[in-house]
Amino acid sequence: xxxxxxxxxxxxxxIPQEVREHMGLKPGQKxxxxxxxxxxxxxxxxxxxxxxxxxxxxxxxxxxxxxxxE
Numbered sequence: 001x002x003x004x005x006x007x008x009x010x011x012x013x014x015i016p017q018e019v020r021e022h023m024g025l026k027p028g029q030k031x032x033x034x035x036x037x038x039x040x041x042x043x044x045x046x047x048x049x050x051x052x053x054x055x056x057x058x059x060x061x062x063x064x065x066x067x068x069x070e
Contacts, residue, residue, distance in 0.1 A: 034044055
């Protein structure tokens with residue numbers, strides 16, 4: 001799924017309906033833009049209870065600091 005949107009003169013964008021539905025976004029919900037490998041990803045801001053299991057089934061490798069691996 002990919003969509004192209006236009007940035008408004010106020011630097012606003014509309015998240016396409018198919019993306020909102022796929023992510024389960026609701027009006028007024030907060031999202032965070034996080035840098036990842038030279039791009040940005042949009043992540044819904046959730047409470048710890050809501051976030052539990054959110055990425056289940058997704059293969060998103062986490063690169064750890066070398067000192068953490070030792």
